[in-house]
Amino acid sequence: MTTTLDQTVGWDAVPHSLAHDIQHSIKEAVQFGALIPGGTKPLRIFRAAVKSSLKRIEEQGGGAVLRFLNPGPYPDFRNNPEFKRVDFISDQDTATAVNYIFGGMMNTFKGALAELLAAGPVAALVAELKSTAKLPPDTQLFIGETVRVPQFRGRYAKAADFHTLRVEASTNLFELSGIGEVKSYRHNATAASSQIDRNLLRADSIITAH
Numbered sequence: 696m697t698t699t700l701d702q703t704v705g706w707d708a709v710p711h712s713l714a715h716d717i718q719h720s721i722k723e724a725v726q727f728g729a730l731i732p733g734g735t736k737p738l739r740i741f742r743a744a745v746k747s748s749l750k751r752i753e754e755q756g757g758g759a760v761l762r763f764l765n766p767g768p769y770p771d772f773r774n775n776p777e778f779k780r781v782d783f784i785s786d787q788d789t790a791t792a793v794n795y796i797f798g799g800m801m802n803t804f805k806g807a808l809a810e811l812l813a814a815g816p817v818a819a820l821v822a823e824l825k826s827t828a829k830l831p832p833d834t835q836l837f838i839g840e841t842v843r844v845p846q847f848r849g850r851y852a853k854a855a856d857f858h859t860l861r862v863e864a865s866t867n868l869f870e871l872s873g874i875g876e877v878k879s880y881r882h883n884a885t886a887a888s889s890q891i892d893r894n895l896l897r898a899d900s901i902i903t904a905h
Contacts, residue, residue, distance in 0.1 A: 701746035706738070708745075709808070716812060717741065723815030727822045729836040731814060744807040747840060747853075752800050805879035810856050813877040814838050817857050834859050834872055844897045855894040 706714040721737040733743030784792075817836065824830040837858045843851040857875035862868075874894050876887065 701742050701749060704742055704745050706741070713808070717808065720812050720815030724818040724836070724838065727815075727818035727836070729814060729818040729821075729838055730841045731838045732840050741811065744811055744839070745804075748803045748807045751803050755795075755799060755803075802879065806877075809877050809879035810839055813856070817875060817877075821859055830859065830872055831861055834861055854897050855891075 706718070709717070718737045721731065721740050724731060725735045731740050731743075732747065733740035817838075821830065821834065821836045825832055825834055837860055839856065840853045842854050842858045842860070844854045846852045855874040856877050857873075858871060859873040861870040861872065863870075874891065876890055876894070878887070
């Protein structure tokens with residue numbers, strides 16, 4: 696699923712006005728020197744976001760969704776008396792899969808699109824802070840999975856949505872000056888502050904930025 700869709704999806708997958716805004720935001724971010732997964736071309740960056748979303752969906756809820764698709768819920772036994780209930784997923788598992796499809800899956804894609812929409816304005820803000828000497832001139836904006844932190848068993852995961860870093864090329868050491876989060880849904884200030892605090896703690900273990 697991931698291999699096919701992330702290589703073929705185009706701008707027609709989202710409404711025209713949204714596609715226009717995403718492309719404009721990506722171009723602005725690239726113009727200001729931000730690093731975004733996928734490179735510098737808007738369509739490649741969009742497809743990279745789709746690929747990342749699909750991977751996250753497969754890791755978090757792929758099992759439930761696949762069981763929902765095959766073998767699927769128990770059919771109407773009155774019309775299909777040869778079927779056995781044990782051959783199908785339970786009503787509870789069906790509800791779990793449906794809830795994830797309409798909740799987790801949709802929120803994953805919404806979050807990815809929100810991140811791309813925010814990329815340009817955030818990059819412009821970083822440029823303004825640099826021009827007014829509120830950030831060092833060699834500070835760079837890293838977006839999405841260009842920055843990762845280690846997890847258990849040698850795996851790596853995305854940290855915050857945005858990081859402003861100074862990278863020392865000779866030592867590959869990072870100096871963090873800021874992080875940012877964007878939400879595609881209502882989020883109260885307390886929860887947002889807690890997430891920022893968690894990401895600041897995780898930032899101590901940044902080991903990959905590219």
